[in-house]
Amino acid sequence: MIQSLLFVLVIGIGLFYAFKYGNNAKKNSIEYLNKTTGTKTTQDLVELKYFGKIDLNKTEEHPDVHTSINGNKVAIDLNIMEDQISRPTIEPTRVFLENLNDIEKVARKKVSDFQNGTVVKGYINDHLRAFNENELKSLGIDKFAKQRGIEWNLA
Structure with missing residues (x-):
């Protein structure tokens, strides 16, 4: 039950970032696509913790990654709906993944507040x-x- 609550809180924090940066990310993505003409063949790589290097000009589905966050085994899934994505759009995700250990600790604290x-x-x-x-x-x-x-x- 505690792990379920913890998972719900971590997802809630993720949704917060999605709502906070979502419109900006969509706008940046559209601007990026409008500037791009034809098929882009050069790679624009960004390193995402747990997922490795992602080509922003040719995104693809990324399967679940199984890892340990503060001693808890978790599966993390990355879904990018567009074929291309801009650096400003992916930045909140990169920051979120880099800080996931600390975010989990905050979520665990909030679960302990339940008691x-x-x-x-x-x-x-x-x-x-x-x-x-x-x-x-x-x-x-x-x-x-x-x-x-x-x-x-x-x-």
Whole structure:
């Protein structure tokens, strides 16, 4: 459960960066494509932690990379939807991957806040209220929740 919550928080942080830089990234990508005429044959490589060198002028699908983040085994997936991408567009992803160990520590701290009854506990409680008693039992959450003082409406 803790690893699931940690994963959700890391994904949330990733989405934050996507929303924060997404419009700018799209604009930069369009500007880059408008400046490019014909088929570009030269490589424009950028090094991404966990994925190695990526050619920005000829992006491709990158399979899951299995690695360890602060002692936790994780799979990281990289999806680039365009055939070409600009350096300013990929930069937030590069920074995010470079700082993933620190981001995971922050996420783990936020999960530990759950046990102290802070905002995270309220967030989780709100989501647990969406499930009925049978759904919670099928997920094995009922015992976990009761032991940690989580309250929800079973009606």
